[in-house]
Every structure is written in C-alpha cells, then in structure tokens.
Amino acid sequence: MLRGFFTFLLLALFTATASAKLYRWVDETGRVQYSDKPPSITPSSGISELNKSGMVKTTPVPVISKEAQDQKLQEQAQQKEQQRKDRALLQSFSRPEEIDIIRDRRIGMIQSATIANTMRLQTATQRKERIEKQMSRLNKNNRPIPADLDAEYALAKKELLDINADNKSKLNDIEIVKAKAEEDKKRLLELKSPAPK
Template identity: 30%
Template sequence: MTQHLSALLILLSGSVAMADGTLYKWVDEAGKVHYSDAAPLQNQKQGVAELSRQGVIRKPAESEQARRQREASEALHKQEQQRQLDSARYDKGLLESYRSVGELKADREKQLSILQASLDAQYSRLKGLNLQLRDMLKEQDTNQKLHRPAAPALQHNIQVIQQEQKGLGALISTKQAELNSVRQKMQEDINRYQQLSRGAQ
C-alpha cells in the first residue's frame, strides 16, 4: 500500500510540474509557428513568447527592434526617476542648509568673490605679460632696424611669454565660465528656495 501511495505521489508531482512548466512559441523566417518545451537555440527576429501549459501568455514575443525600444524607454524612465530623486534631495539640502534667502545669497556671494579675486589675479598677470612682451618686441624691432644680430635669449623669452599668454588666456576663459555658472546657479537657487519656502508656509 505504501509503495502504491509513493508511486501515486510521484506521478502527481510530475503532473504538477508539467502543469506549471513553460511552453515557448515562435514564428520562424518561413512563417511557421513552433511550440516547444525549450527555447530555440537561435535568436528569432520576431521574438519568442513564453506560455503556461494552459496556453496563457506569460511573456509576449518581442522583436529585436521592439526590445531595443522598450529598453530605451525604460532607461529614459529610470533617468527621469533619478533626476526627480536628485532634485528632491537638492531641495531638502537647500532648506536644511539655510535659514533665509539672505543667508543663501550671502553664502553664494562669498563664493563669487573668491572666484572673482582669482580671475582678477589672472587678468593682472596677463597684463604684466603683455607689458613684458611689448618691451621685448620693441627691443627686437630696434635690433632689426640697427641691423644687430638677433639675441637668442631675447627670442627664447619672447616665445616663453607667448606660450604663457596662451595658457593664461585659456585659464581665464575657464574661470570666467565658472564664475558665470556660479552666478546663474545662485539665482536659480534663490528662486527655488523662495518657491520651497512659500510651499512650506
């Protein structure tokens, strides 16, 4: 009796496993429909659907193009969710870091003054280089008019200053862009802080 009961249980468990199993359905390039217990070894252009043993679709067939579009849409959705999360965190940081618009403005103006001081120092250095180069070029011009031989040291110094001017010009452009960015961000933060403060009242 016990042996018959064990055999019956094995048969029943096998039937349940078959009932819960997955069927795969796909259409090949010739338009022929296939059903199988195992997924096809090769990729199918129209995709492969997954069905229950009762024929209920668990996962619809998806072409390669449709899959790419879905993944792209999901990626954009995820990016938007992350953007909203980052925005919420930033808003919270604004409210927790400053007690008033005046305090926020004072902090940003301090940052601006530091950047402006650095930019002014670069402009001052560039002005000094311009004066040095002007004098060297004047000396070079005088030598040429008097038919004096070119001084190697003078030529070298002119090239060094011109190279430094070029590097300094690029640095000034970067600093100016940074200053403009901080100034713009300051105004955006002030406007946002005012909106959040009104909403919290």
Template identity: 70%
Template sequence: MLRGLSTFFILALLTASASAKLYRWVDETGRVQYSDKPPVTTPTSGVTELNKSGIVKTTPAPVLSKEEKDKIQNEQAQQKEQQRKDRALLQSFSKPEEIDLIRDRRIGVVESAIAANAIRMQNATPRKTRIETQIARHKKANRVVPADLAADLVSVQKEVFDIEEDNRNKKKDIENIKAKAEEDKKRLLELKSSK
C-alpha cells in the same frame, strides 16, 4: 468496491487535469506553441501561463534589450541623483536668500583671482613691450636677434595668453555660479511648496 475504485480514479484524473498548468509561447520560427510544460529555452516573447479554460493567468514580463535595460538603469540613476541633490538642498538651505549669500561668496573668490590676474598682466605687458622693442631694434640694425631674447618673448607671450585665457574661464565660472544659484533657488522653492 469496483465502482468505488473507478470513481476514485475518475476524481483523481479530474483533479489532476484541473490543477495542470498550460503554457503558451512563440518559438524562434514565430509559431505559437502550447504545452503542459514550459519550454526548455526562454523564448524572446516570454512564456504565458494559462488556466484550464485557456484564459491568461500570468503574463510574462517583457524581455528588454540591452539598450532598454541601460536606459532604465540610467533613468533610475538620474532619479536617485536628483533625490540626493534635493535632500542636500533642503538640509543646506531654509530660504532662497541663503543661496544668494553663498553665490556672492563664490563669485567674490573668483573675482579675487581675476584681480590677481590683472596685477600679473600689469607686470607682463610692459615686459612684453620692452622685449618687442629690443627685438625690433635688432631687426632694424640687421642684427641677429639673440636666442635668449626670442625665448623671453615667447615666454611672456605665453604668460599673457594664459592670463587672458584664465580670465575668460573665470568669467564663465561666474556665469555658471549665477545660473546654478538660480536653478537651486527655483528647486528649493518647488520642494518647499510641495511639502
């Protein structure tokens, strides 16, 4: 009876030690620590679980810095956005020529706005010339330039500047539309060929 009881205790101890876990980590001072219990605070290097032979059973996931986490999140967001764009491209177009049609329509709208600006400029330019001539006559006669005439000149100069600036922006818009269409056509062909 006594012998059977001692055998039971020995077997129980062996079973307990076989199933016991061993943990390894590096503490804040840089020293490697071992214990049968995980540390209370999470070390920066993570906690490695070892089996009874001291072989690594599970390796901790690396602890990432805020910058690394942000970078991963940004990459995932960009990947998700690219997938959304790819789906939209495949749903919207079946061949590159359709992209060309949309491109030409968009360019046509911008060119119409440039044509409207040309008409505005045809009206503003002679008005500006007339006001400048009147101001020059006042100055030549050594008369004070009326305030409303000076204000008209400032107004018409601003209008001319705004029209020219708008035309420059519209020309950039046309270049962007063309570049986007080429990019979309290239991507559409890549997506179609990968299917």
C-alpha cells in the same frame, strides 16, 4: 488480465495528457505560437503557460532588453542623486536669500582672481613690449637676435595668452555660479511649497 493492462495503459495516457504543459507566445513576426515546449529563445513579450482548458495559467513577464535595464538603472541613479541634492539643499538653506549670499561670496572670490590676473597682464604686456623694442633695435643694426631673447619673447607671448584664457574661464565660472544659484533657489521654493491636495 488483458483488460487490466488496457485500463492501466489508458490511465497512463490520460495522466500524461493531463500533466502535459501547453505554452503560448508571440514570435518576432507577431504571430501567436502554441507548443508543449517553450521556445529555446525567450521572446520579448514573454511566455504564457496554459491550463488544460486553454486558459492562461501564468501571465508572461516581458523580457526587458539590456538597453532598457541600463536606462532604468540610470534613471534610478539620477533619482537618488536628485534626492541627495534635495536633502542637502533643505539642510543648507531655509530661504532663497541665503543662496544669494553664497553666490555673491563665490563670485567675489573669482573676481579677486581676475583682479590679480589684470596685474599679471600688465606686467607681462610691459615685458613683451620691452623685448619687442630690443628686437627692433637689433634688427635696425642688422644684428642677430640672441636665442635667449627669442625664447623670452615666446614665453612672454605665451603668458599673455594663458592669462587671457584664464580670465575668460573665470568669466564663464561666474555665469555657472549665477545659473546654479538660480536653479537652487527655484528648487528650494518647490521643495518648501506645500504639496497640492
């Protein structure tokens, strides 16, 4: 009876030892750690599970940081966007010269707006000069400048500033259109050229 109990106890201990898991990981200081329990905080290198011979049973999957995950998602989104742009480019153009035609059309539209601005600039300059003459006459005669004339002068100056700023912005738009066209032509040629073997 006693012998049977010891046999049962030995079998129970052997079974418990055989089924016990062993884990291996590298801690934050770079030291290898072993334990029958995994660490409470998963290390960045991951955790290996060992078999009873001490060999790696499961290879650890490295833990990816939130920053690395965000960067990977951003890269995937950029890749998808580039693929979408490439499809649109191939569907819209068959030759680089077609891109030049669209570029010139867009530049022409912007230049039309700058011509309209030139006419506005001329009118606003004449109005400002007329107001300045009125103000000069009033100053010579030692008369006060009416508030409405002063306000009109401020508006004329602001209009000139706005027109000049808009012209500058439109010149910048023309450079952007040119740069985009060159970029699209280069990409179209890359997509059309046969893949290296």
